[in-house]
Amino acid sequence: xxxxxxxxxxxxxxxxxxxxxxxxxxxxxxxxxxxxxxxxxxxxxxxxxxxxxxxxxxxxxxxxxxxxxxxxxxxxxxxxxxxxxxxxxxxxxxxxxxxxxxxxxxxxxxxxxxxxxxxxxxxxxxxxxxxxxxxxxxxxxxxxxxxxxxxxxxxxxxxxxxxxxxxxxxxxxxxxxxxxxxxxxxxxxxxxxxxxxxxxxxxxxxxxxxxxxxxxxxxxxxxxxxxxxxxxxxxxxxxxxxxxxxxxxxxxxxxxxxxxxxxxxxxxxxxxxxxxxxxxxxxxxxxxxxxxxxxxxxxxxxxxxxxxxxxxxxxxxxxxxxxxxxxxxxxxxxxxxxxxxxxxxxxxxxxxxxxxxxxxxxxxxxxxxxxxxxxxxxxxxxxxxxxxxxxxxxxxxxxxxxxxxxxxxxxxxxxxxxxxxxxxxxxxxxxxxxxxxxxxxxxxxxxxxxxxxxxxxxxxxxxxxxxxxxxxxxxxxxx
Amino acid sequence: xxxxxxxxxxxxxxxxxxxxxxxxxxxxxxxxxxxxxxxxxxxxxxxxxxxxxxxxxxxxxxxxxxxxxxxxxxxxxxxxxxxxxxxxxxxxxx
Numbered sequence: 001x002x003x004x005x006x007x008x009x010x011x012x013x014x015x016x017x018x019x020x021x022x023x024x025x026x027x028x029x030x031x032x033x034x035x036x037x038x039x040x041x042x043x044x045x046x047x048x049x050x051x052x053x054x055x056x057x058x059x060x061x062x063x064x065x066x067x068x069x070x071x072x073x074x075x076x077x078x079x080x081x082x083x084x085x086x087x088x089x090x091x092x093x094x095x096x097x098x099x100x101x102x103x104x105x106x107x108x109x110x111x112x113x114x115x116x117x118x119x120x121x122x123x124x125x126x127x128x129x130x131x132x133x134x135x136x137x138x139x140x141x142x143x144x145x146x147x148x149x150x151x152x153x154x155x156x157x158x159x160x161x162x163x164x165x166x167x168x169x170x171x172x173x174x175x176x177x178x179x180x181x182x183x184x185x186x187x188x189x190x191x192x193x194x195x196x197x198x199x200x201x202x203x204x205x206x207x208x209x210x211x212x213x214x215x216x217x218x219x220x221x222x223x224x225x226x227x228x229x230x231x232x233x234x235x236x237x238x239x240x241x242x243x244x245x246x247x248x249x250x251x252x253x254x255x256x257x258x259x260x261x262x263x264x265x266x267x268x269x270x271x272x273x274x275x276x277x278x279x280x281x282x283x284x285x286x287x288x289x290x291x292x293x294x295x296x297x298x299x300x301x302x303x304x305x306x307x308x309x310x311x312x313x314x315x316x317x318x319x320x321x322x323x324x325x326x327x328x329x330x331x332x333x334x335x336x337x338x339x340x341x342x343x344x345x346x347x348x349x350x351x352x353x354x355x356x357x358x359x360x361x362x363x364x365x366x367x368x369x370x371x372x373x374x375x376x377x378x379x380x381x382x383x384x385x386x387x388x389x390x391x392x393x394x395x396x397x398x399x400x401x402x403x404x405x406x407x408x409x410x411x412x413x414x415x416x417x418x419x420x421x422x423x424x425x426x427x428x429x430x431x432x433x434x435x436x437x438x439x440x441x442x443x444x445x446x447x448x449x450x451x452x453x454x455x456x457x458x459x460x461x462x463x464x465x466x467x468x469x470x471x472x473x474x475x476x477x478x479x
Numbered sequence: 480x481x482x483x484x485x486x487x488x489x490x491x492x493x494x495x496x497x498x499x500x501x502x503x504x505x506x507x508x509x510x511x512x513x514x515x516x517x518x519x520x521x522x523x524x525x526x527x528x529x530x531x532x533x534x535x536x537x538x539x540x541x542x543x544x545x546x547x548x549x550x551x552x553x554x555x556x557x558x559x560x561x562x563x564x565x566x567x568x569x570x571x572x573x
Contacts, residue, residue, distance in 0.1 A: 101554050195535045208534045235548070237540035238533075308517040319494060326495070329567050330558035340572050345497040357496055358506050362513055364494040365482070374480075378520050380530035385523065387531055420512050436534045 006220040007167065010072040014060065021053035021060075021072060021116070028074050028118055032165045038141045038150075040159040042079055043087065044119040049074070052116050068114030069228055073221070075110060076160040076169040079120045080127055081212070082201035083107050090126045090203045091135035094325045094332045094351025104201020105236065106170065106212050106229040113228050118166050121156030125353045126322065127174050127205040129153050130422050131415050132181070134355045139412060142185060144451060148409040151181030154215065158185040161215045168216045168225055174205050175310055176405075176429025178213030179441035183404030183454030186443045188471070189215045190222050193461050194436035195240040197226075198233035204321040206314035207238075209433040219472045223247035226464060242462055250465040253473035261288065261457075262298040262397040267428060270303070272406040280445045280453050281403050287477060295401070298393055302386045307423055309386070310430045312366050312379035318356075319363030325351060358419065387435040391460075394437075399470060400458040402428045404441045408451035428456060438464050440471050444478060480518070482510050 013019035032044055060067050077083060080090050082100035089095040103111065111117065124134040132140045132155025140155045142148040143163045150159045154171025158181035161169050171178040173191035182189025191213040199210055212229065214222045227248065232241040263285065268278050285295045327333035327347025334346035352360070366375035393400060405425055415422040432439035439458040447453050455474075459467045482490075487507045491498055498506060552565070561568040 098558050101550055101557070195537075208532075234542065238535045238537065240535060240537070302523075305520060305523060308519050311513060312517055312520075323495075327560060328569055329555075331560070333560035337570060339570050341495075343570050344495040348495055349497045352496075354502060354505070357494075357498065357502070358509055360494050360496065361487075361490050361506055362510055365486075365490050365510065368490065368493060375517065377530060378525060379517075380532060381525035381528040382520055382523055384528050384531035385525065419509055420516055423513075423516070 005167065006218045007070070007073050007224050008220065010167070014072055015064070021056045022050060024072065025049050025053040025074060025116060025118065028165050031163060032119070035143065035163040035165060038143055038146065038159050038163065039138055040121050040140050040156045040163065040165065041076070041119045042091070042122050042137045042156070045086070045117060049116050049118045056114055056116070068112065070110055070113040070115035070225065073110075073115045073168060073225065074118050074166045075115050075225075076119050076121045076157060076166040077107065077117055078123050078154050078157050078169070078171045080123060080172055080203040081107055081170060082203075083117060083120070086120070088120070088203065089136070091123050091137055092125045092351060092353065092356070093136050094348065096332055098330055100201070102201065105198035105233045107201060109228050110225060115225070121160050121169060123156055123171070124153035125356050126203060126318070127153040127172055127177055127210075128318070128355050128359055130176070130180060130425055131410070132156065133412070133416060134353050136353070141412070142409050144186065145409070147412060148451065149184065149412055149415075151184035151409060153177040154213070155181045157215050158182050158187055158189070161185070161187045161217060168214060168221050171213050171215055172202055173211055173213040173433065174209045174314060175433050176426045178215060179429050179439060179456060180405050180426065182215050182441045183443070183452065183456070184409035186452030186454075187215055187217055188219060188222060188443070189213060189441045190226070190464070190467070191432055191439050192226060192230065192464055193240070193438045194433075195238050196438070196462065196464065197229045198236040198239045200233055200235035206317035207321060208317060209314055211433075219468050219475065220248065220251065223251055223468050240462070245465050247465055247468055251469050251472055253469045258293050259398040259470065260294040260296070260396070261399045261401050262296060262393050263401045264300040264303060265297045266300060266303045267402050270406060270427065272424065272427065273403065274407045274447070276447050277403050277406065277408070277453055281455060284444055284455060284478075285401070288474070291477065296397075298397070300389065300393070302389060303427065305382055306386060306430050306434055307427055309379040309382040310426070310434060311362065311423055312375050313383065315359045315363030316367050316376050317363070319360045319367060322352075322356070322360055327351070355419070383434055386431065390431065390435045390437065394460045398459070398466065402456045402458070404428060404454035404456045408447045408449060408453060432458050437461055438467055440467050442471055442474060480514050482507055482514065
């Protein structure tokens with residue numbers, strides 16, 4: 001399979017008799033085996049994937065029109081998404097041996113359209129981390145340079161796509177967890193609008209930020225699977241009932257159309273930014289301008305307030321969401337506990353990683369009596385300011401362009417010492433989650449270190465079609 | 480704002496955690512560093528700003544008041560650390 005295979009190409013190959021689903025799955029399984037040192041997968045559904053591929057080959061042979069829209073799509077899923085009768089642990093000890101009673105709506109929908117799920121992939125515990133180092137399964141390594149992190153929290157997802165072990169991976173994005181690892185691994189990552197895809201069956205981290213995201217090497221694949229997953233769901237009352245567009249049909253960029261793109265000087269000149277990332281982003285801006293589009297710097301005064309507000313709000317929501325892990329109805333229960341209170345405390349203490357405990361502690365503090373208004377209430381107001389200003393910009397411009405992260409993938413172990421430094425590295429991705437807007441990370445080049453550099457585009461709520469179509473256009477422009 | 484030893488113990492109890500001494504000292508230090516970062520928000524005047532609480536524009540999402548989406552008892556007990564055929568079992572409460 002070539003590097004940027006699309007589902008349509010796979011389906012044509014099957015149609016012409018050059019490929020079967022079984023051969024396809026076997027190719028991916030061999031690739032998983034070959035790249036197992038990177039530790040992207042925590043479980044491979046080998047037998048099941050082959051059985052499903054066999055069944056699909058037969059189904060197709062009997063009636064080619066009977067197969068679903070995702071026939072031929074092999075998918076890996078982040079270990080925070082429920083898949084009925086399969087384990088899901090959030091890369092934690094507290095959910096060791098937990099088996100899902102139901103499938104997440106997104107999973108249910110892709111399986112119904114004949115996608116094959118090949119395994120679950122590693123991540124930071126409950127999505128909390130930017131390096132994939134915060135996992136009970138150990139770190140996932142970046143396939144381009146195994147001494148570097150793949151990014152996080154959907155690090156396993158990004159590497160599984162980077163190494164061609166599947167066509168598409170589903171991750172989740174609370175503050176950049178799909179886009180940042182996509183950027184670090186040189187692949188494409190989309191975080192849709194908040195509420196575009198149902199969160200039912202996603203282990204919650206911060207409910208007003210979480211969104212299922214998609215990683216692949218081609219925009220077409222992202223458009224195809226997004227269309228299947230998106231839309232109203234009776235199990236998630238925050239999901240939008242807005243009509244789901246035909247993203248594939250709307251993918252072609254009208255080259256007669258000229259777009260207006262905004263960028264922030266404060267971002268490109270941020271003290272934390274790597275000079276080569278700044279240069280390549282600037283070159284991209286010039287290139288886009290050269291095609292007759294407008295790209296302008298606009299003031300955005302809130303850049304340095306995004307991360308502080310984000311950590312107050314997400315940890316508050318996390319402390320509440322993660323209170324469900326109490327060792328009573330499911331999950332790890334401490335053997336040392338002798339009464340109920342000890343059961344809660346010791347099970348949780350043994351079951352969560354230090355990073356998760358740190359966030360629960362911070363969240364509990366900002367929600368506690370006497371501190372609520374000063375921290376949580378304040379951050380919610382700042383969130384409003386950020387959203388209002390972002391809306392204003394997107395009323396005047398079609399997109400906002402930014403780097404994905406201030407640096408390329410950093411060394412394994414580097415961020416473990418200083419959580420604040422790790423948090424600040426999310427500076428460019430968090431805005432989309434703070435405002436609920438869709439954003440996509442695209443590879444634009446290579447750093448002199450050999451590591452990938454990405455760019456990020458953000459659009460108005462429910463502007464996925466425009467975002468995917470400009471992405472396709474930019475990828476072609478960079479060829 | 481500084482989080483001291485007694486406050487960290489209070490938060491620990493509220494969060495139903497029981498940290499080791501090393502972990503407690505580490506997290507106390509980390510929380511103070513994080514709060515220092517967060518204090519940047521004080522630079523912004525937010526008087527009269529409506530807090531942003533809900534991210535979706537859906538106002539009320541009604542459904543008929545009918546019992547649906549039930550889990551079989553045996554399924555519900557499948558992941559329990561301790562149970563009998565009917566109930567979750569917990570350590571003595573009193």
